[in-house]
Amino acid sequence: MVAIISQDPAREPAPVPGAAVTPAALLVTHGERELLRLVVVGSVDDGKSTLIGRLLYECDSLLDDQVAAVERASRGGAIDFSLFTDGLLAEREQGITIDVAYRYFTTGRRKVIVADTPGHVQYTRNMATGASTADAAVILVDARQGVLQQTRRHAHIAGLLGIPYLAVAINKMDLVDYDRATFERLSAEVLTLTSRLGFAEVRCFPVSATQGDWITKPSERAPWHDQTLLAWLEALPHQRRQELAPFRFAVQQVLRPNIDERLLTGRVASGTVRKGDRVVLSPSGRTATVARIATLTGDLAEARAPLSVALGLDVDVDVSRGDVLAHAGALPEVSGAVDASLVWLNEAPLAVGHRYLIKCGPRTVPAYIERIHHRLDLESLREVSAQSLEANDIGEVRISATRSLVFDRYRDNRATGAFVVIDPETNATVAAGMIREPYLGEGSHHFYSRVGAEARAKRLGHHGLVVLLDGGLAADAADRIAGLEHELFRRGVVAAQVGLDLEAAVALAKAGVVALAAVAATGRERARELLRAARIPWTEAEAAEDSVDVVLLAARQGVAS
Amino acid sequence: MAELSASHASQTPGAHPHHSHLDLLEAEAIAILRETAAELSNPVLMYSIGKDSQVLLHLARKAFYPAPLPFPLLHVDTGWKFREMYQFRDAVVAELGVRLIVHRNQRALDEGINPFDYSSQVYTHATKTQALLEALKLHGFDAALGGARRDEERSRAKERVFSFRDAQGQWDPRRQRPELWDVYNGRVRAGESIRVFPMSNWTELDVWLYILRERIPVVPLYFAASRPVVARSGTWIMADDERMRLRPGEAPEPRRVRFRTLGCYPLSGAIESEATTVSELITEMLTSRRSERAGRLIDFDEDGSMESKKREGYF
Ligand SMILES: Nc1nc2c(ncn2[C@@H]2O[C@H](COP(=O)(O)OP(=O)(O)OP(=O)(O)O)[C@@H](O)[C@H]2O)c(=O)[nH]1
Numbered sequence: 034m035v036a037i038i039s040q041d042p043a044r045e046p047a048p049v050p051g052a053a054v055t056p057a058a059l060l061v062t063h064g065e066r067e068l069l070r071l072v073v074v075g076s077v078d079d080g081k082s083t084l085i086g087r088l089l090y091e092c093d094s095l096l097d098d099q100v101a102a103v104e105r106a107s108r109g110g111a112i113d114f115s116l117f118t119d120g121l122l123a124e125r126e127q128g129i130t131i132d133v134a135y136r137y138f139t140t141g142r143r144k145v146i147v148a149d150t151p152g153h154v155q156y157t158r159n160m161a162t163g164a165s166t167a168d169a170a171v172i173l174v175d176a177r178q179g180v181l182q183q184t185r186r187h188a189h190i191a192g193l194l195g196i197p198y199l200a201v202a203i204n205k206m207d208l209v210d211y212d213r214a215t216f217e218r219l220s221a222e223v224l225t226l227t228s229r230l231g232f233a234e235v236r237c238f239p240v241s242a243t244q245g246d247w248i249t250k251p252s253e254r255a256p257w258h259d260q261t262l263l264a265w266l267e268a269l270p271h272q273r274r275q276e277l278a279p280f281r282f283a284v285q286q287v288l289r290p291n292i293d294e295r296l297l298t299g300r301v302a303s304g305t306v307r308k309g310d311r312v313v314l315s316p317s318g319r320t321a322t323v324a325r326i327a328t329l330t331g332d333l334a335e336a337r338a339p340l341s342v343a344l345g346l347d348v349d350v351d352v353s354r355g356d357v358l359a360h361a362g363a364l365p366e367v368s369g370a371v372d373a374s375l376v377w378l379n380e381a382p383l384a385v386g387h388r389y390l391i392k393c394g395p396r397t398v399p400a401y402i403e404r405i406h407h408r409l410d411l412e413s414l415r416e417v418s419a420q421s422l423e424a425n426d427i428g429e430v431r432i433s434a435t436r437s438l439v440f441d442r443y444r445d446n447r448a449t450g451a452f453v454v455i456d457p458e459t460n461a462t463v464a465a466g467m468i469r470e471p472y473l474g475e476g477s478h479h480f481y482s483r484v485g486a487e488a489r490a491k492r493l494g495h496h497g498l499v500v501l502l503d504g505g506l507a508a509d510a511a512d513r514i515a516g517l518e519h520e521l522f523r524r525g526v527v528a529a530q531v532g533l534d535l536e537a538a539v540a541l542a543k544a545g546v547v548a549l550a551a552v553a554a555t556g557r558e559r560a561r562e563l564l565r566a567a568r569i570p571w572t573e574a575e576a577a578e579d580s581v582d583v584v585l586l587a588a589r590q591g592v593a594s
Numbered sequence: 595m596a597e598l599s600a601s602h603a604s605q606t607p608g609a610h611p612h613h614s615h616l617d618l619l620e621a622e623a624i625a626i627l628r629e630t631a632a633e634l635s636n637p638v639l640m641y642s643i644g645k646d647s648q649v650l651l652h653l654a655r656k657a658f659y660p661a662p663l664p665f666p667l668l669h670v671d672t673g674w675k676f677r678e679m680y681q682f683r684d685a686v687v688a689e690l691g692v693r694l695i696v697h698r699n700q701r702a703l704d705e706g707i708n709p710f711d712y713s714s715q716v717y718t719h720a721t722k723t724q725a726l727l728e729a730l731k732l733h734g735f736d737a738a739l740g741g742a743r744r745d746e747e748r749s750r751a752k753e754r755v756f757s758f759r760d761a762q763g764q765w766d767p768r769r770q771r772p773e774l775w776d777v778y779n780g781r782v783r784a785g786e787s788i789r790v791f792p793m794s795n796w797t798e799l800d801v802w803l804y805i806l807r808e809r810i811p812v813v814p815l816y817f818a819a820s821r822p823v824v825a826r827s828g829t830w831i832m833a834d835d836e837r838m839r840l841r842p843g844e845a846p847e848p849r850r851v852r853f854r855t856l857g858c859y860p861l862s863g864a865i866e867s868e869a870t871t872v873s874e875l876i877t878e879m880l881t882s883r884r885s886e887r888a889g890r891l892i893d894f895d896e897d898g899s900m901e902s903k904k905r906e907g908y909f
C-alpha cells in the first residue's frame with residue numbers, strides 16, 4: 034500500500050527520521066496549510082462513504098490500526114471503505130450513514146475537512162449540517178440509477194447554502210463497463226439541473242469508489258477522461274470571499290477586565306478592521322473609534338476575517354451581544370422583517386404564526402413566520418404554493434421578528450446572512466435560513482393594537498412621528514441627538530432614540546412616540562420609502578437642539594412634511 | 595526563539611497571503627468558547643491535564659483575555675493518574691491563578707474499584723463516567739467544555755460541537771440537533787446540558803504544531819525518558835507508584851518511552867521513542883503509522899465501545 038501511494042504527488046514527502054528539523058521549518062511545512070472544507074452529498078447508497086474512505090486511504094490519512102480494524106470488519110473480503118466513516122453502531126448494522134462524519138486529510142498545500150453526509154431523506158438535516166460551511170461539494174450519482182429526487186434535493190441545498198464549487202462524481206462506473214456515453218448522458222442531465230443553482234464551477238468525473246478510478250489516480254479503464262477528483266480539489270482557488278467582503282464584527286460578549294476597560298469579543302466575520310478605524314454600531318447607529326485590537330499574544334494593528342479578537346473602543350457607547358460593528362458607508366441591513374429561504378429540518382412542520390426564535394450570528398430574537406411564499410417541488414423543480422413546510426422541504430418565507438435583526442443578504446455574506454430557527458418549546462433547531470432581502474413593507478410587525486392613533490394623540494398631546502436626523506455619523510452626533518431628545522422631553526413630548534433601527538422607529542411611532550432616527554444621507558431614500566409604505570408621518574431635521582420647534586410642530590400636526 | 599515568532603507573523607496580515615489552517619482552527623475554537631460563556635449560565639472546562647486540555651486552556655485564556663476565565667476547571671480524578679500529572683496540574687493552577695475543582699467518585703473508591711481487579715468497563719464507568727455526571731450535577735453545570743477531537747475515534751467523528759445531553763447526561767447519536775455554520779444552539783432546560791468541543795476539527799498533528807507555535811507547556815511524560823515499564827498487550831505500562839500490581843514473572847525494566855495520550859497509568863500504553871522535544875515528537879509522529887488511541891487499553895473492549903461509553907455520559 035505504502036509503495037504505491039508514495040508515487041502520488043499529493044502525498045507529503047516523508048521527513049527523514051533523525052534529521053534535525055527546526056521548529057520554524059516544521060511550522061512552515063505543516064502548520065500553514067490552506068483550509069478547505071469539503072462536503073460529499075448525493076442520494077442513499079450512491080457511494081459517498083466509500084468514496085471518502087477511498088480518498089482517505091489513498092491520501093495516506095489512515096493509520097495502520099484503523100486500517101486493520103476495518104480489514105477485520107470487512108471479514109476477509111475486499112476492504113469496505115465505507116467503514117472508515119460510518120462510525121455509529123446503527124450505521125454499521127444498517128449499512129447506511131445516519132449522521133454526518135467529519136474526517137481530515139492533507140494534500141500538498143491543504144488541510145481538508147471532509148464531511149460525509151447521509152443520503153437518506155430522513156436525515157437531510159444532517160446533510161445540511163455538513164454542507165453549511167463547505168467551500169466545495171462532491172455530489173454522487175449512481176451510474177445505473179441516474180439523477181434521483183434526493184440528488185436534486187441535495188444539489189438545491191448545496192446551491193442555496195452558497196457552496197461555490199461542485200464536483201459531480203458519476204460513481205459505480207465499474208457497473209456500466211466504464212461506458213462513456215452513459216457518463217456523458219448523466220453529466221448533461223446533472224449540468225442542466227445545476228446550471229440554475231448558482232455554482233461558480235461544476236465539473237463531472239467518471240469514478241468508481243470501490244475500484245479507485247479517477248479519484249486520486251488516473252484510470253486506464255476510462256482513458257477518455259483527464260483529471261482526478263483530487264487534482265481538481267487541489268487546484269480550486271482558495272476561498273477568500275469573507276476577507277474581501279465589507280467589515281463585519283458581531284459582538285459575542287462585552288468583557289470588563291477592570292473598571293476602566295471594556296472590550297468587545299467577537300469574530301471578524303468579514304473584511305478587515307484596523308486600529309483607529311471609525312466604526313458604526315448597528316442597530317444603535319452609535320459611532321466610535323477602534324482604540325485597541327487585543328489578543329493574549331499582543332495587540333494587533335489590524336485583523337482580517339475570520340480571526341477572533343477583542344476590540345476596545347475609544348468611547349463608552351452602549352453595546353450589547355449581537356450588535357454589529359461595520360465601517361460607515363458599508364453598513365449591514367437593520368430590519369425586523371426579512372424574506373428568506375428556509376430548509377425545514379424538523380419532523381414538526383412549520384407553523385405560520387407560531388413563536389420561534391431566530392439566531393443570526395450571536396443575536397437571538399423571537400420571530401414569527403408570517404407567510405410562505407412558496408415551496409420547491411423536487412419532482413417538477415417548480416415553485417408551488419404551500420401552507421406549511423414539512424421536514425426536508427425547501428421554501429421561501431417572510432419572517433417578522435419582534436426585535437431588529439442586523440444582517441446582510443446571504444449571497445453577499447455567508448457569515449452574516451445565515452440564521453437558524455429554534456422552537457423555544459422544544460429547543461430544537463427546526464430550520465436553516467438564508468436571508469434574501471430585508472422586507473421594508475407595511476405592517477411587518479406583529480402589532481395588532483386596539484388603541485388607535487387618535488386616542489394615543491389625545492392622551493399624549495402629540496402624534497407619533499419618525500424624525501430622520503442628519504449628521505448621524507458625525508463624531509458628536511450622539512451628543513446632539515441626545516440634546517434634542519432631552520429638549521423635546523422637557524417640553525412634554527414623549528421622544529426616544531432608535532439609532533439606525535427604522536423598524537423600531539416605525540413601531541414606536543405607531544405607539545404615539547416621537548422616534549429619533551439617525552439616518553445618513555445614503556440611507557435617506559430607503560428610509561423615506563419605508564415610511565411612506567408604512568404610512569407613518571415623518572419629518573427630516575438637523576441633529577441639533579435647535580430642531581426642537583420643527584419637530585414639535587410636526588408632532589402636533591401629525592402629518593408627513 | 596526568533597524563528598518561532600516569524601511563524602507568528604501569520605497573525606499580522608500582509609506578511610502572509612492567507613491565514614494558516616492553525617489560525618483558522620484557533621479562531622473557530624475561540625468563537626466557540628465565547629459562545630459557550632455567553633449562551634450557557636454555568637459552564638465548566640474539563641481539565642484532564644493532557645495535551646488537549648492544555649491547548650483548550652490556552653485557547654480559553656485567549657478567548658477571554660484580558661479578563662480572567664469566566665468559568666472554573668474541573669478535573670475528574672480517578673486517583674490513578676501519573677504522579678507527574680498531579681504535579682503538573684497543581685503547578686498550572688498556581689501559575690495561572692485559575693479555579694480548579696477536583697471531583698472523585700468517593701463511593702467507588704471506597705468500594706475499592708481499581709484498574710487491576712475490575713474490567714476497564716466497570717472501572718471507567720465508575721471512576722470517570724459516574725464521577726463526571728456526579729460533578730456536573732453537584733455544581734449544576736449546564737455546559738462542559740472538553741478538548742476531544744473528531745479525529746480521535748469513529749464515533750467522535752459524528753459528534754456536534756455543541757453536543758446535547760439529556761437530564762441523565764446521555765448522548766443520543768440519532769437525535770443530534772442540526773448544527774449549521776457557526777450558529778450554535780445552546781438552549782437547555784433545567785438538568786439538561788451541552789458538551790462543547792471547541793477543538794472538534796483539530797487533528798493530533800494540529801495539536802502538536804499549535805503547542806510548538808504557542809509554546810504551550812505539557813506534562814513531561816509526553817517526551818521520551820527512561821521509565822520503569824512492563825510489557826502488556828503489545829504496549830508498555832509504567833509502574834508509576836507502589837500500587838502497581840505486577841503479574842507473575844513481571845519486573846519493571848527501564849526503557850526510553852513516551853506517552854501519546856495520558857490517563858490512568860495502569861491503562862496508558864507507552865511507545866518506545868527518542869523524541870525529547872516537541873519538534874522531535876512531531877517529526878516522529880509524521881512517520882508513525884499508529885493512531886494515538888492505539889495505546890489506550892480502554893477503547894478496545896468491544897467494537898463500538900467508545901460510542902457506548904459516550905451514550906452513557908463518558909466524555
Ligand atoms: N460496484 C460498486 N459498488 C459501489 C461503488 N461505490 C459504492 N459501492 C457500493 O454501494 C453501496 C453503498 O455505498 P456507501 O458508500 O455506503 O453509500 P453512501 O452513499 O455512503 O450511502 P448513505 O450514506 O447511506 O447515503 C456499498 O455496498 C458499496 O460497496 C462503486 O464504485 N462500484
Ligand SMILES: [Mg+2]
Nearest residue numbers: 081082129130
Ligand atoms: Mg454513507
